[in-house]
Amino acid sequence: MQSLKDGLIYHVQAIKAGFPLTIFTSNQLIHLYSRNGLFREAQKLFDEMPQRNVFSWNAIISSHIKAQNLKRARQLFDSASYKDLVTYNSLLSGYVSTDGYEDCALELFSEMNSLDYGIRIDEISLTTMLNLTAKLEVVSYGRELHSFMVKTANDSSGFAVSSLIDMYSKCGYFQEAWRVFSGHRGVVDLVSKNAMVAACCREGKLEVAVNLFWTEPELNDNVSWNTLIAGYAQNGFEEEALYLFVRMEENGFRRNEHTFASVLSACSGLRSCKHGKEVHAWVLKNGMTSNSFILSGIVDVYCKCGNMKYAKSVHAAMGFENSFSVTSMIMGHAFHGNLVEARRLFDSLAEKSTVVWTALFSGYLKSQKCEAVFELLSEFRAKESIVPDAAILISVLGACAIKAALDPGKQIHAYILRSRIEVDKKLFSALVDMYSKSGSITYAEKLFKRGSDRDIILYNVMLAGYAHHGHENKAIQIFNEMLERGIKPDVVTFLAILSACRHSCLVELGEQFFYSMKKDYNVLPEIEHYACMIDLYGRANQLDKAKELMRKIPIESDTIIWGAFLNACRVNGNTILAREAEERLLKLEGDIGDRYVQLANLYAAEGNWDEVCRIRKKMKGKEAKKAAGCSWLYVENGVHIFISGDKTHPRTEAINFTLALLAEELYQIS
DNA sequence: CTAGGGTTAG
Numbered sequence: 001m002q003s004l005k006d007g008l009i010y011h012v013q014a015i016k017a018g019f020p021l022t023i024f025t026s027n028q029l030i031h032l033y034s035r036n037g038l039f040r041e042a043q044k045l046f047d048e049m050p051q052r053n054v055f056s057w058n059a060i061i062s063s064h065i066k067a068q069n070l071k072r073a074r075q076l077f078d079s080a081s082y083k084d085l086v087t088y089n090s091l092l093s094g095y096v097s098t099d100g101y102e103d104c105a106l107e108l109f110s111e112m113n114s115l116d117y118g119i120r121i122d123e124i125s126l127t128t129m130l131n132l133t134a135k136l137e138v139v140s141y142g143r144e145l146h147s148f149m150v151k152t153a154n155d156s157s158g159f160a161v162s163s164l165i166d167m168y169s170k171c172g173y174f175q176e177a178w179r180v181f182s183g184h185r186g187v188v189d190l191v192s193k194n195a196m197v198a199a200c201c202r203e204g205k206l207e208v209a210v211n212l213f214w215t216e217p218e219l220n221d222n223v224s225w226n227t228l229i230a231g232y233a234q235n236g237f238e239e240e241a242l243y244l245f246v247r248m249e250e251n252g253f254r255r256n257e258h259t260f261a262s263v264l265s266a267c268s269g270l271r272s273c274k275h276g277k278e279v280h281a282w283v284l285k286n287g288m289t290s291n292s293f294i295l296s297g298i299v300d301v302y303c304k305c306g307n308m309k310y311a312k313s314v315h316a317a318m319g320f321e322n323s324f325s326v327t328s329m330i331m332g333h334a335f336h337g338n339l340v341e342a343r344r345l346f347d348s349l350a351e352k353s354t355v356v357w358t359a360l361f362s363g364y365l366k367s368q369k370c371e372a373v374f375e376l377l378s379e380f381r382a383k384e385s386i387v388p389d390a391a392i393l394i395s396v397l398g399a400c401a402i403k404a405a406l407d408p409g410k411q412i413h414a415y416i417l418r419s420r421i422e423v424d425k426k427l428f429s430a431l432v433d434m435y436s437k438s439g440s441i442t443y444a445e446k447l448f449k450r451g452s453d454r455d456i457i458l459y460n461v462m463l464a465g466y467a468h469h470g471h472e473n474k475a476i477q478i479f480n481e482m483l484e485r486g487i488k489p490d491v492v493t494f495l496a497i498l499s500a501c502r503h504s505c506l507v508e509l510g511e512q513f514f515y516s517m518k519k520d521y522n523v524l525p526e527i528e529h530y531a532c533m534i535d536l537y538g539r540a541n542q543l544d545k546a547k548e549l550m551r552k553i554p555i556e557s558d559t560i561i562w563g564a565f566l567n568a569c570r571v572n573g574n575t576i577l578a579r580e581a582e583e584r585l586l587k588l589e590g591d592i593g594d595r596y597v598q599l600a601n602l603y604a605a606e607g608n609w610d611e612v613c614r615i616r617k618k619m620k621g622k623e624a625k626k627a628a629g630c631s632w633l634y635v636e637n638g639v640h641i642f643i644s645g646d647k648t649h650p651r652t653e654a655i656n657f658t659l660a661l662l663a664e665e666l667y668q669i670s
Numbered sequence: 671c672t673a674g675g676g677t678t679a680g
Contacts, residue, residue: 024672024673027673027674028673031673031674054674055673055674057674058673058674058675059673059674061674062674062675084674085675086674086675087674087675088675089674089675089676090674090675091675092675092676093675093676122675122676123676124675124676125675125676126676127676127677128675128676130676130677131676131677157677158677159676159677160676160677161677162677162678163676163677163678165677165678166677166678189677190678191677191678192677192678193678194677194678194679195677195678196678197678197679198678198679201679221678222679223678223679224678224679225679226678226679226680227678227679228679229679230679230680231679233680234680256679257680258679258680259679259680260680261679261680262679262680264680265680291680293680294680297680
C-alpha cells in the first residue's frame with residue numbers, strides 16, 4: 001500500500017464489503033493520507049477507529065504537526081491514551097521546526113528530562129535539540145547538549161555528527177565544527193561530510209569546501225553538489241556555480257528544486273536575464289511552478305535585471321503570499337526609480353517584516369532620496385513592536401553620508417552603542433564612511449584604527465576618505481598596509497588611490513598605480529580610471545599625455561572621458577582640441593546646461609568672446625541652466641541652504657545684519 | 671515478524 005491510489009481503493013473496498021480494518025492497516029492509512037495532505041480524512045479515520053494503539057496516536061499527532069496545527073497536536077498529545085518516546089520526539093521536532101514555538105520545545109525537553117515512567121531522552125531527542133540550538137544560535141546550550149551526548153555515548157552516529165557540525169557552524173563556531181568532523185579522523189558518513197562542506201561555504205572557505213568535496217567523490221550525492229553550488233552562488237562566485245551546475249548533470253546527478261533555487265540566485269548575482277530566462281523556461285517545462293523558493297528566485301532575477309514586466313507577471317501569477325518575492329519586487333521597483341510602485345507594494349502588505357522595511361530603506365537610498373530615508377525612519381520608529389536593525393541603519397547612515405549630515409549620523413552611532421546592536425563589518429564600514437563623507441575625517445580615522453578585522457570594503461572607504469580630504473600620504477600608507485595584510489585591491493581601491501593622486505597632482509605616482517593595477521594585480525581599468533588619469537594629466541597641464549591615453553582607451557569613450565579631456569583643454573588653453581571635445585560631447589549627451597557653462601568658461605578664460613557668445617546663444621534656445629553650487633549648514637534639526645547672492649532665506653535680513661556686524665568686528669581687530 | 675520520531679543543500 002505505497003501509493004495514495006492503492007490506499008484509497010483498499011479503504012473503499014473494505015467499507016463496501018463491510019469488513020473492519022485492522023489497527024495496523026488503519027494506522028498505515030492515516031500515514032498515507034497525512035503524507036498526501038489529506039489531513040481531514042486522516043482525522044476522520046482516526047475518530048472512527050474502535051481501538052487504537054500507540055502507533056495510532058503517533059500517526060494522528062504527526063499528521064497535525066505536518067498540517068502546522070501545533071495547538072491541535074498538543075491537545076491530542078495531552079489526551080493520548082498511549083504515549084512513548086516517539087510521541088514526545090514527534091511533538092518536540094514539531095515545535096523546533098515551527099517558528100514561534102521555540103519556547104514550547106525547551107519546555108517539553110525539560111519535561112522529558114524529568115519524566116520517571118521509563119521514557120528516556122535518546123539520540124533523536126538530542127539531535128532535534130541541536131537543531132533548535134542552531135536555529136537560536138545559542139552555542140552555550142549546544143555545548144551542554146554536546147557534553148551530555150558524549151557522556152551518554154550518543155555522539156558518534158551519522159545523525160549525531162552531522163547535527164553537531166551543523167549546530168557549531170550555524171552558531172558561528174567553525175573551528176569547533178571542524179574539530180567534531182576531524183575527531184573521527186575524517187571518516188564520517190556522507191551527510192556529515194555534506195554538513196562540513198556546507199559549514200566551509202558558510203565560513204567563506206570555498207577552497208576547503210572544494211577539497212572536501214573532491215575527497216572520495218564517489219560518495220557524493222546530489223545534496224553534495226547542491227551544497228557546493230549554493231556555496232559558490234552565495235560567495236559571489238556565480239560563474240563557478242553555473243559551471244558546477246553543468247558538470248552536475250554530466251556526472252549523472254539529478255537536479256532538483258534546491259539546485260534551481262541556487263542557480264537562480266547565481267543568475268541574479270550576474271544580473272543575467274538570459275540565464276534567468278533559460279532557468280525560467282526549464283522550470284515551466286518541468287512543472288516546478290509551485291515551489292516558493294524557485295518562484296521568488298525567478299522574480300528576483302527579473303527584478304535585478306530591470307525586467308519589471310516579467311517580474312510582475314510571475315509575481316502576480318503566484319497565487320500565494322511570498323515575502324521573498326514581495327521584497328524583490330520592492331527592491332526592483334525602487335532600484336529602477338519607481339518609488340511610487342515600491343511604496344504601494346510596501347503599503348499593501350498587512351504584516352511588514354524588518355526585511356521588507358530594509359528593502360524600502362535601501363531603495364530610497366539607492367535613488368538618493370535622503371529625506372525619504374529619514375522620514376521612513378521616523379515612521380518606523382513610531383511602530384512599537386519593532387526596533388531598527390543593522391541593515392536599516394546602514395541605509396540611514398548612507399543617507400547621512402550623502403547629505404553630509406554629521407549630527408544625525410552621530411545620533412545613529414550613539415543609538416547603536418546604546419542599543420548594543422552588533423556592529424558587523426558592513427555596519428562598521430558604513431559608520432566610517434558616514435564620518436568621512438560628513439567631513440569628520442579625524443573621527444573616521446579613529447574608528448577605522450579601532451577596527452580589528454579590516455576587509456577590502458573598509459579599506460576602500462578609508463582610502464576614499466583620505467583621497468577626498470587630500471591626505472594622499474595617508475591614502476598611500478594604508479594602501480600599502482592592506483597589501484601587507486594580504487588583501488587584494490580591487491577596482492574601487494584603485495579609483496580611490498588614483499583620485500588621491502589626482503587631487504595632489506601626483507602624475508608619476510598616479511601613472512605607477514595606473515599601470516600596475518593591470519600588470520601586478522590583474523585589475524582592469526574601467527572608464528572612471530581612465531577619466532581620472534585624463535583629469536590628472538589635465539590638472540598637471542600635460543595635454544599630450546592626456547591625448548595619448550585617450551587613444552589607448554579600449555572601452556568606447558563616453559561623456560566622463562570627454563568631460564575630463566575638455567577640462568584638460570581648458571587648463572592648457574587649447575581651444576582647437578576643446579572645440580573637438582565640445583562636438584563629441586554634444587553628440588553624446590545632447591544639450592546639458594552644465595556642459596554649456598563649462599564650455600563658456602573655457603572660452604572666456606581664453607578671452608575668446610566670440611566663442612562665448614556662440615555658446616550663450618546655444619544655451620538660450622535650449623533653456624540650458626546649470627544648478628548653482630550651494631553651501632549649507634545644520635542648525636538644530638533644520639538644514640539651511642545658501643547659494644551666491646541668495647535672498648530667499650526667511651531670515652535674510654537678520655543674517656546679513658549679523659554678517660555685517662561680524663565683518664565690522666573683524667575689521668577693527670585687524 | 672511488518673509501522674512511527676531525527677541529519678546535510680535554497
